[in-house]
Structures are given as structure tokens and as C-alpha cells.
Amino acid sequence: MIIHINGELHELAHGATVADAVARVRPNAEDVPPFAVALNLQFVPRAHYASTPLRDGDRVEIIAPINGG
Numbered sequence: 001m002i003i004h005i006n007g008e009l010h011e012l013a014h015g016a017t018v019a020d021a022v023a024r025v026r027p028n029a030e031d032v033p034p035f036a037v038a039l040n041l042q043f044v045p046r047a048h049y050a051s052t053p054l055r056d057g058d059r060v061e062i063i064a065p066i067n068g069g
Contacts, residue, residue: 001056
């Protein structure tokens with residue numbers, strides 16, 4: 001299936017989850033600063049990444065917080 005991750009097209013296997021999408025673009029997600037994930041504009045809690053299925057055409061946004069003032 002084809003999904004959009006941060007605006008770019010990616011092909012993932014049918015049955016893929018949000019965790020698979022994150023692994024595609026952040027293979028070492030545990031070693032990077034915090035980030036949030038939205039699936040079709042809805043926030044997905046980290047505890048649900050592996051249990052949230054993706055469908056063809058879904059849009060995943062991986063968002064890093066911005067600090068500043």
C-alpha cells in the first residue's frame with residue numbers, strides 16, 4: 001500500500017501499522033529527540049503505534065517539538 005509520511009510517498013506492506021511508518025523514516029526512533037505522530041490529522045499516543053493499522057492513502061506526520069521564545 002502507498003501512504004504519505006511527512007508529505008512523501010512510501011510503500012508499506014498491507015497490515016502495516018503506525019510503528020512501521022515511524023520505523024521507515026526514523027529507524028532509530030529510540031535514539032532521537034521526542035516526537036509526536038498524527039495519522040490523518042489525529043494524534044496517536046506512542047503506546048498505540050504498534051496497534052494502529054494503516055490503510056492505503058493514509059497520511060502520517062511525524063512532528064518534532066520546537067523550542068524557543
